[in-house]
Amino acid sequence: MSSQNVSEKPTGPLDVGRIREDFPILGRRVYGKPLVYLDNAATSQKPRQVIEALVRYYEQHNANIHRAIHCLGEEATAAYEEARAKVARFINAPSPECIVFTRNTTEAINLVAHTWGRANVGPQADILLTQMEHHSNLIPWQRLAAEKGASLRYIGLTNEQTLELDGLDELMHDRTRILAVTHASNAVGTINPIGRLVKEAHRNGTTVLVDGAQSAPHMPVDVQAMDCDFFAFSAHKMLGPTGVGVLYARRELLDEMEPFLAGGEMIKRVTLEGATWNDVPWKFEAGTPNIADVIAFGVAIDYLTGLGMENVRAHEMEITDYAMRRLRQMEEVFIYGPPDVADRGGVVSFNYPDLHPHDIGTILDREGVAIRAGHHCTQPLMRILGVSGTARASFYVYNTLEEVDVLVEALGKARAFFSNDTP
Amino acid sequence: MTRPNEDEYARQEAEIDELYREVILDHYRHPRNRASIESPTVSRQGYNPLCGDEIVVDLLVNGGVVEDVAVRGGGCSISQSSASMMSEAIVGRTVDEVESLFGGFTAMMRGSDDVDLDLLGDLEALMGVRKFPVRVKCATLAWHTLREALQELTGGKA
Known part of the structure; x- marks a missing residue:
């Protein structure tokens, strides 16, 4: 299983060598081997700039926000x-008021x-x-649905795990209140035709929520062009810290929605009898928010913007294409999702017959x-x-074609290990 | 992080070999007691939400003795071989003996030093799993499913 296929250095859209120097964790070894981190769909690693932003905040600016009458509070x-x-700028939202910070995509949804x-x-x-x-969407x-007695309907899948859009007319009718759909599949990589779905949903009077957890980190996102009503994603999958999620919503929706959690920060005027709500978006951010991590997330966005999301996407397509070609050369390996990298994110999900993904994972680890x-x-x-x-390999800005070679070689070892019939 | 020396590499290789001892791979490739029992005294399904592994344990119990057992399902080599080995270990045993085996096996998986290895017999082969904490639940899935089946049988007294 030696890698005869010489992988050229990515001469492509990103200077991966320089990028890797920004990620301290990529220098560590695991079980004596250089870390090859291909679990980016679960969470990404963090560049030094983001880690330093956390330290800087706690060392220089730490204070509670929105109420303090002192310098630190104003800075924070x-x-x-x-x-x-x-x-807001990163996803081309019309204004910052359309952005609500949550803990993660799950909380946003x-x-x-x-x-x-x-x-x-x-009920109808x-x-x-x-x-x-x-599961989060x-x-x-x-x-x-259980609480309201509403019905759940599902858009099915083709053999290539793309959405089966024939027959969408029958699934969507005047009682369809919301379409909640992932932009890119975390499990099989499929990128869904959100533009078309939103158009058909809106023609039908259906509100659309897009789960962007696997798209915002990996490709340019323009919520106005997409025309969705809600868009949710997580900081930690895009170089930012854990504990920060984003809900984008059209302003008029946020205005009419009731608060989610109640308490400090989300109120305007409180009496013993009741309260009035704060303005959007603070109406949805009860209690002291995750200040440090939100600020560091801003630095992560700066980092990605500096790379250029078009370049990030192009780099991932290059790696994904290479990974799929290498895996296809291995007999038996079955790859899920659409065959064309243009239709998929940087996620390659695969299986061997008779070889459980956990056993593969342990050997690869x-x-x-x-x-x-x-x-x-x-x-x-x-x-x-x-x-x-x-088994799922998922790529990001710091991954190289050489790392795909290491993956393929390790898979060969796993295969050999489990097919060896003699002790 | 310090770089491990050659001994360390050798130790890690050995850990993989310990995890996947030949007896385990043999049970994985040739699982025992896979067929279902036509009219089991009790049948129980177990599920590991971490990896999606599923196990069904059928028991035929007569006069407090496990006369026949069948296990089936889908999962990784560790969960499936553990189920297969369990099925061999409990046939012909009394419910009380099976309960002791359960106690001994789960204690071994928890890393206890105070385990009667004679009692466990071949099951000791799974000891290497302890070095892989995320895989311990794979090894114990069949046993917990078995125990639930016995508890169902004895009305929670097992």
Whole structure:
């Protein structure tokens, strides 16, 4: 299983050598082998700039925001709100007021299901999802449907795990209140035709939530061009810290929605009898938010903007294309998702017959290669694929073609290990 | 992080070999007692949400003795071989003996030093799993499913 295929250095869109120097963790070894981190769809690594922003905040600016009458409080507030403006620019939201900070994508989707959903989804309503949704864009809607007596409908999948859009007309009708759909599949990589889906949904009077957890980190996103009503994503998958999520929503929706959590920060005027709500978006940010991590997320966005999201996408397509070609050369390996890299993100999900992804994962781990093995929080999709899980390699800005070679070689070792019939 | 020396590499290789001992791979490739029992005294399904592994344990129990057992399902080499080895270990045993085996096996998986290896017999081959904490649940899935089946049988007294 030696790698005869000489992989040229990526001469492409990103200077990966320089990028890698920004990521301290890429210098470490795992079980004596250089770390090959291919679990980016789960969470990305963080550049020094982001880590230093966290330290700088705590060493120089730490204060609570929005209320302090002192210098530190003003600095912290300004930095926090500047991060909100950066997020807005990054996805081309019309204004920072359309950006609500949450803990993660999951919380952002729960916020919509609890507030907009409870007010707009009734017993006769349909909630339209797809069969490839992550549990985070599935369970909140299942709970809402159970609470309201609404019905769940699902857009099915083709044999290549793209959405089956023939027959969409029958799935979408005047009682379909919301379409909640992932932009890019975390499990099989498929990029969904969001533009077309939004157009058809809006023609039908259906509101659209897009789960952007796997798209915002990896490709240019323009929520106005997309014309979606809600867009949710997480900082930690795009070089930022854990504990920060983003909900973008059209301003008029945020204005009419009830708050999610109640307490400090989200109120304007409080009496013993009741309270009035703060303006959008602070109405949705009860309690002291994750100030340091939001500010550091702003630095992560600066980093990505500096690279250029077109370049990030081009780099990932190059790596994904190479990985798929190498894996296809290995007999037996079955790759899920659409065959054309133009239709998929930097996720390659695969299986061997008779070789469980967890066994692959353990052998690869000992070679320093970190992949994900399992159901990827998409159990219904795994059931449709007829597997308990898949092995998944997912790429980001710092990954190289050479690392794909290491992956392929490690897979060869795993294969050999389990097919060896003699002790 | 300090760089491990050659001994360290050798130790890591040995850990993989310990995890996947030949007896384990043999049970994985040729699982025992896979067929289902036509009218089991009790049947129980177990599920590991971490990896999606599924196990069904059928038991035929007569007079407090496990007369027949069948295990089936899908999963990794560790979960499937552990289920296969378990099925061999418990056939012909009394419910009380199976309970002791459960206690001994799970104690071994928790890393306890105070385990009667004679009692466990071949099951000791799975000891290498302890070095791989994320895989321990794979090895214990069948045993926990078995225990739930026995508890169902004895009304929670097992």
